[in-house]
Amino acid sequence: MAAPKFLRRAARKLKRLQQDLSRKTKGSNRREKAVVKVARAHARVADTRRDWQHKLSTAIIRDNQAVYVEDLCVVGLGRTRLAKSVHDAGWAGFTSMLEYKAARHGRTFARVDRFFPSTRMCSDCGRINEKMALDVRSWVCPCGSTHDRDVNAAQNIKAAGQADFNDRGAQVRPAVMPAPRDEAVTHPDAACSTRSVEGISVL
Numbered sequence: 001m002a003a004p005k006f007l008r009r010a011a012r013k014l015k016r017l018q019q020d021l022s023r024k025t026k027g028s029n030r031r032e033k034a035v036v037k038v039a040r041a042h043a044r045v046a047d048t049r050r051d052w053q054h055k056l057s058t059a060i061i062r063d064n065q066a067v068y069v070e071d072l073c074v075v076g077l078g079r080t081r082l083a084k085s086v087h088d089a090g091w092a093g094f095t096s097m098l099e100y101k102a103a104r105h106g107r108t109f110a111r112v113d114r115f116f117p118s119t120r121m122c123s124d125c126g127r128i129n130e131k132m133a134l135d136v137r138s139w140v141c142p143c144g145s146t147h148d149r150d151v152n153a154a155q156n157i158k159a160a161g162q163a164d165f166n167d168r169g170a171q172v173r174p175a176v177m178p179a180p181r182d183e184a185v186t187h188p189d190a191a192c193s194t195r196s197v198e199g200i201s202v203l
Ligand SMILES: [Zn+2]
Pocket: 122, 123, 124, 125, 126, 127, 141, 142, 143, 144, 145
């Protein structure tokens, strides 16, 4: 699910203001003003994103009986190229929203280990393929299956989340779930592949 346009627009505006700021002379009046503008734009982007994440997480929890997310080590990514887009996407904050809303509404919630090769594993045959570049959106497994990158990853995460939940599940939550509905899977891969806040994929 792509981030709404207004969020991307806000991010673009922030970038432009930061560029303006970098051209101002230190200690100047103009620079002071530019600093304030950047700070305001920052706050606006953060507010807008939080608001959008609240709406999205509420909708996901409302419409799904179980939600599985891929856990990313944002700290571990700290010095990589991916770090910026992961931070942009606010993945950690978003998944914690999902988690507490799931708890509040009696939904299943599980995080899948960040070392799980969700993207390059074939959801049909289980083969783990070579790592692929971030711009590869679809691929063909040697077994013949054609995969959409995000859909395949989501299927793997869902299966792993279910397996993990079943392992621990019996004693944790034996209750009969009310009206089993669809299950949502979210994973941050799409967010990593773009420079903006968009790209949380939801099945
Ligand atoms: Zn395969």
